[in-house]
Amino acid sequence: MLKILVTGGAGFIGSNLLLFLHEKFPYYQFLNIDKLSYASDLSYLDAISDSDRYQFRKIDITDRDKVKESIRDFQPEGVFHLAAESHVDNSIKGPEPFILSNVVGTFNLLEECRQLWQEDEQTWQNRFLHVSTDEVYGTLGDEGYFTEETPYAPNSPYSASKAGSDFIVRSYFHTYGMNVVTTNCSNNFGPHQHDEKLIPTVIRNAVKHNEIPVYGKGENVRDWLYVENHCDALDLVFHEGRSGETYNVGGDNEWQNLELVHLICDLLNEEVGDGPDGDYKNLISFVTDRPGHDYRYAIDASKIKSELGWKQEGSFKEDLRSTVRWYIERYS
Numbered sequence: 001m002l003k004i005l006v007t008g009g010a011g012f013i014g015s016n017l018l019l020f021l022h023e024k025f026p027y028y029q030f031l032n033i034d035k036l037s038y039a040s041d042l043s044y045l046d047a048i049s050d051s052d053r054y055q056f057r058k059i060d061i062t063d064r065d066k067v068k069e070s071i072r073d074f075q076p077e078g079v080f081h082l083a084a085e086s087h088v089d090n091s092i093k094g095p096e097p098f099i100l101s102n103v104v105g106t107f108n109l110l111e112e113c114r115q116l117w118q119e120d121e122q123t124w125q126n127r128f129l130h131v132s133t134d135e136v137y138g139t140l141g142d143e144g145y146f147t148e149e150t151p152y153a154p155n156s157p158y159s160a161s162k163a164g165s166d167f168i169v170r171s172y173f174h175t176y177g178m179n180v181v182t183t184n185c186s187n188n189f190g191p192h193q194h195d196e197k198l199i200p201t202v203i204r205n206a207v208k209h210n211e212i213p214v215y216g217k218g219e220n221v222r223d224w225l226y227v228e229n230h231c232d233a234l235d236l237v238f239h240e241g242r243s244g245e246t247y248n249v250g251g252d253n254e255w256q257n258l259e260l261v262h263l264i265c266d267l268l269n270e271e272v273g274d275g276p277d278g279d280y281k282n283l284i285s286f287v288t289d290r291p292g293h294d295y296r297y298a299i300d301a302s303k304i305k306s307e308l309g310w311k312q313e314g315s316f317k318e319d320l321r322s323t324v325r326w327y328i329e330r331y332s
């Protein structure tokens with residue numbers, strides 16, 4: 001029975017990951033620690049909340065004493081660290097919680113794990129997986145891809161705080177020899193994402209017949225990956241990744257924001273069919289661009305593919321359709 005600590009398990013990716021791991025590893029035991037911010041929803045975990053292999057503790061990872069207590073009580077043999085402030089717009093309005101949760105919180109977890117695990121040779125083999133983002137690399141022009149060798153150049157307080165946390169994790173490998181791995185993933189989509197993010201925002205406004213806001217001219221490009229494919233990559237990197245390495249994860253699936261919004265509107269036209277003048281695209285409204293808005297992100301995921309054999313399952317259009325259906329249900 002392996003004991004796995006998941007942080008941020010009541011958020012979008014964390015809840016999908018916990019459901020995925022709980023089913024895939026019937027001999028693992030899980031502790032989810034989450035501060036239950038506005039972005040979280042424990043009901044996403046209803047399917048496992050009564051499981052004797054799952055427990056939850058409401059803990060803010062900026063609280064070092066609480067982090068220490070929960071780690072000492074549970075004695076994790078592996079960590080999937082996802083807890084973070086995650087919305088770029090919020091980081092522009094108020095960066096402080098990003099520095100506290102993403103930088104100080106990551107440090108608290110790492111340091112408490114180091115102190116516990118270093119006590120004996122066997123526990124020192126335990127693994128800490130840090131879940132990060134492609135946004136740490138900054139922005140691309142029309143050409144090129146982010147590889148694991150791309151220099152960090154974060155442009156928002158969010159990406160800067162994630163970059164800071166990535167560097168602390170890296171230092172724990174080089175300084176202490178701790179068994180850490182980091183993933184840098186592109187934009188995820190799927191069920192359980194907070195209302196504030198792009199895809200839920202489009203669907204929510206569309207079904208309520210409100211304007212659908214699109215930043216600037218909608219030309220920014222993102223590489224979209226279905227959340228289950230990300231969970232699969234995290235599982236693989238946690239179990240088979242090389243210690244001290246980072247792995248980029250991406251969908252090889254670039255969309256301009258406006259193109260993606262059009263696609264979602266087309267799916268809504270098929271699934272609901274109640275748009276103004278027969279088309280939800282009539283609700284699109286261009287709004288002032290986000291300051292420092294990165295133009296393009298695109299991931300070269302060849303390392304995780306060639307080294308660990310990761311590949312995406314499913315089809316983007318079908319996964320997007322099932323995601324649209326999930327939010328229609330939620331917002332109707």
Ligand SMILES: NC(=O)c1ccc[n+]([C@@H]2O[C@H](COP(=O)([O-])OP(=O)(O)OC[C@H]3O[C@@H](n4cnc5c(N)ncnc54)[C@H](O)[C@@H]3O)[C@@H](O)[C@H]2O)c1
Pocket residue numbers: 007008009010011012013014033034035036037038039040041059060061062081082083084085086087100101105131132133134162184185186187188189193194
């Ligand atoms: N969503 C994406 O497209 C994406 C892509 C790549 C990487 N990531 C990374 O994956 C992780 C999860 O992202 P998400 O989209 O699920 O975010 P989310 O905002 O949906 O969930 C984050 C969770 O962390 C919790 N949390 C925040 N601060 C905390 C704190 N101080 N203590 C305890 N819990 C805290 C929240 O309550 C929430 O449940 C983040 O580290 C993010 O940087 C996200």
